[in-house]
Amino acid sequence: MKPAPFEYVRPSSRAEAVAALATHGDDGKAIAGGQSLVAAMNFRLARPAVLVDLNGATDLDYLRPEGGKLRIGALTRHAAFHRPVVEGPLGVLLARVVRNIAHYPIRQRGTFTGSLAHADPASEWCLVSRTLGAEMVIANTGGERVCAAADFFRGTFTTAVGTEDLLAEARLPLLGPNWRSGFFEFSRRAGDFALAMSLAALEIEGGVIRAARLGVGGVADRPLRLEALEAQLVGQAPSAALFAGMGEAARDLITPTEDIHASADYRRDLIRTVVNRALTQAAS
C-alpha cells in the first residue's frame, strides 16, 4: 500500500502547471484532490514517474458565474457546492447532487474537474456535465480549446484530456428561473458509487414542460444523456404516468454494464426507477 517511487513538482500557476505537464509528457500526471489518484498509486495501479501537484496553482481556484455560465476552476472542491453557489436552479441542483458524492472528508479535497478528468462511469459530476451540456476548457502549451461534454467522455476513465493537457475549467450553463431539477441515486451504502442514478431538469411553464434535460449515470462506460426522451417530454404536462413511461423507455434504450454488485437485468430495473424518481422529484 505504498506508491512506487515518483518525483514531485508543485507549479504555482496555471501557466507553470501547463508547462510542467508538457515537460514530463507521458511520465507526468496531474494531482488535484488525490482522492482517486492516490488510492490507485497505493495499489500501484497508477505509477506516474512525476506528480504535478495543481494545489499550488492558486489561479485555478475560482468559481463564478459569467456570461450565462458557471465557471468552475480546477481547484474547486466538491464541498464548495454544499450550499447553492449561484442564485437560481443550478445552485440548488448542484447542492442536491453533491451530497451523494463520497463522504464529507473526501468532498473537502476532491475537485470537480478532477472527477471529470478521472471519468469514473458513476461520477455524479460527469453525469451533471453531460446532462446539462457543460463545456470543458482544456489547456496545454499550444493554447486552450473548449470541448463539449458530448465529445469529452470517451469511456471508462477515458476523456478528451491528453497526457500533456490540463483540464483548466468546466463551464455549466446557468438555468433560467422556470427550471427545476431532480436527482435520484441508488447505491449500496451512503457515499458509495451509484449502481445507477439519474438527473432530470425540467423547464415548466403553465403546467407544461417547455424544455428537458435527462441523463443516466453508473450504467454504462460513460454518462448518458437521453435526448430522444427529452424531446418526448417537451410539450407534455408532468404526470406520474408520463414519468413511469419515461423510466420504462429509458430502461429499453440502454444496454447496461455488469459488475459483481449489479447484473444487466438488475441495472435495467434500476434505470427505470431512477429515471422515474428523478423526473418525479423535478416536477414536484
Place this chain on the structure above:
Amino acid sequence: MSWIGRSLPRLEDPSLLKGQGRYVADLARGAAAVKFVRSPLAAGAILGIEKPDDGLVFTADDLVGVKAIRPLLHRPDYVPVSQPVLAKDRVVFCGQAVAVVVADDQGLAEDLAEQVFVDIEPEDAVVDFAQALGEGARAVHPEAPGNVLVEGNIRTPGVDAAFAAAAEVVALELRSGRQTAMPLEARGGVARFDPLAGRVTLYASVQMPHMLRTGIADVLGFPESDLRVVAPDVGGGFGQKMSLFPEYVVLVWLARHLQRDVAWLEDRRENFLAAAHSRDQVFKVRGAFAADGTLLAIDADLKSNVGAFSCYPVTCGVEPLMGLAELPGPYRFSEYAARSRGVTTNTCMMAPYRGVARPMLTLTMERMMDVAARRLGIDPVEIRRRNLIETFPHRSPTGLVYDEGSYGETMELAVKALDLPTFRRRQAEARAAGRYLGAGFSVFSERTGYGTPAYAARGMDIVPGYELVNLAMDPSGFVEARIGASPHGQGLKTSLAQLIADELGVPPTKVRIIAGDTDATPYGWGTFASRSMVIAGGACKIAAGKVAERLKSVAAAMMHVEPETIRLADDLAYAEASNQTLPIGEVARAAYHQSHRFPQAGPGLQEQALYDPAGTFSNACHACIVEVDVETGGVKIERFVVAEDAGILINPMIVDGQIHGGVAQGIANALFEELVYDETGNLLTASLADYLPPTIAEMPSIEIEHLVTYSEATITRAKGVGEGGTIGAPAAVINAIVDALSPFGIDLFEIPATPQRIRDLIRNAERTSHG
C-alpha cells in the same frame, strides 16, 4: 454498595480515546519492514522463484529445519493437512505467502517485493462446493481425495418414524456468503531480537498470545522460553486473530536469522486475501412438524467451505462440528439426524469468526419456523411458543446440557417492544399505499464460557478451556490480577476490576489487570468464544475470594476479633462486632512486612485460582422491522430490538456495547458483506470499495431489553455475551424482509440479501404473476 451492575466508564478508554493507545504499528519504530510476496494464483505448481540480485529475499528453501503448521483433531474422519509457512512446490490459494522480503522501510520493501517473480504452472482451481464435491473433482490436497477434511454424523433412533408421522415436512436449502471479520486494525507483528539473551520478543495483534508462543516455538523448534509474545492494544479480533498464521512464524524466524528487529504491518488487501475468512456454508435441512406446529425431527446436511488449510489450534472442525452439535438451538425436539462436512477448496483458510456456525444455524432454524408457520397456518410467534425449551436443565438431541434460560420470556419481551398488533395495522396501511414493511423474529441460544470438557469432546489435540489467574494485593493495598485471557477491545479489564473490587472491598481504580504478555501472565487461552467474562472472571472471583480470606485473617488478628466478623468494603476492613476499622492498605502492608505476627495467614497476599466450567447458555430474541423498496431491492431497518439474557450484568454499558457491535456484524452478514471469488479462485472483493461493511448511516439504533436468569453454571452468575448480536441478527432481518414481501409470495434463503438478490426474486415473482 456493589461495583457489579454499574455502568462504570471503561478504565481502558482514557488512553484509547486520546490516541495514546499502543498498537503494534506504534511499536515498530526502528524495525526493518517485512513484506510478503503472495501467490497471484489459486492453484498451481511453483516452477521457480526469481529473486533480484540485491536485497534480503527468502523463500521456503531458506527456512531450513522449519516445520509446517499441522493442526490435529483426534477423530477418524479428520484428515490433517500441513501448511508450510512459505509455499513450497505448490500454491493452494490466491494470496498464499511464497516469499518474504526485508528492507529499511515499507516503501522499499514493496519495491523489492515487486522484483520477486514466482513462476507458477496454473492448475484448475477448486472454489466452491460443486467443484470440490463433484464427480472426479481435483483434490486440493493429495491426502484428501474427496476434498472433505472433517466429517461428523449423528442420528437418533426415531428420525425416520418422526418424518413418517409428520403432518408437514419443510425442506429448505440455505446459503451464507463468505465473510471476513474486518478488524479495524489488520494483523501485524514486531519481532525484536535481544542479542544478549538471544531471545525474541514478538509484539503481535493477536487474541491468543500463549498459544501463539507454543505454536511458533514448535514450528521453529526451540524452547518456548526463547520467545516472549506480547499482545499490546489490539484493534479488534473477532476470531480472526486467534489462529497461528505463517506470517508470525516467518517474522520470528527472520528476527533470529538476521539478528535484527523486523516488523510486518499487514495492509487491508493482504487482510482480505490471506488473514482468515468465515461463513460460506450451505445447509440443506428438512424439518418434520405435527399439525399443531410441534417440531418432531430435523434431518440436516451441512457443508462448510473451510478453504485451503486447517486453522491452528482449533482446526477446520470448528465450523462443521459446531454446526452439527448446535443446530437444534433453542427448540425442544428430540429426533435429529445430521451430516456435517468441512470441505477444502483453493480459497483462503476459514477460521472462527464471531458467532461461528450459529449465525447460519440460527438462520436455518428461524427460517424453518417461519416457513412451517405459514404452511400450517400458525402465527410465527405462536409456533415458536409451542417449541421453545422451557424446563431446565435441558438436554439437546446431541447431548448438550442447557442451563437455566428465558427463551420464551425474551421472545415475549421483544414482541411487546415491537408492539406487534399496532405494527400489523401500520403494515396493512402501508401496503395499501405501495410500501412494504415487515417484522421478523429470531430466537437463539448462545453457548458461552465452556471449558476443557467441551473442547475435549471435539477430539482436539490441543484442548483449550480453563483459565488461571494470579492475583496479588501488594503492600500498598493495590491489586494486580494476571490473567491468561487476552482482551482486545471488550473492556474486560474494567469488568474484571469491578468483580474483584467487590470481593476485596477496594475501588476498581485500585485493581490493575495484566494481560497479553507471556512473561507476565499464567498460561491461558486468550479471548474468544464469549469465554473471558465467564472463565477468567470466574477465576478472578475465586482468586480474589482467597486473597480476601487472607486479608480478613490478618485484619482479624490486628483487631483481635474472629475473621468471620470482618467485612471488606470502602477500602476498609470493618470489625462489625467491635466497631473497629482498618484501612485495607494498612492490613496489606502488615501482611507483607509483619508476617511474623500472622503465622496462620502466612506471608503476603497472593493466590492463584483455576476455573474450568462446563459452560453456560445465554439466550436472546432479536426482532426487527424493515422496509423494502420493491423497485430497487433496497432494505432499510426501521427498528431493531434485542431482548437478551446473559445472567448478571457486571457492567451493563459494556454488555450493550458488545450487543451493538455484534448486531452490526450480523446486519453486515444479512445485507452487505460478501467475499466473492471468481471461478479461477481470484478474489474479486479485495478492497473496501467492493466489500461493504455497513456504516453508521446503514445502522439502526438498537433497543435493548435485559432479563436476568440466575444460573448455577457460572460462579459469577454472568454468562457470555460476545457473540449473540452476530448470531441473531441475520435471521431477524431476513424473516422481516420475507414478511415485508409476503404479497409477492417470496422466500429468501441466501445471505447477504443484497438489493440485487431481492430484486431478482421480485422480478421473477412479477413475471410469473403477470403470466
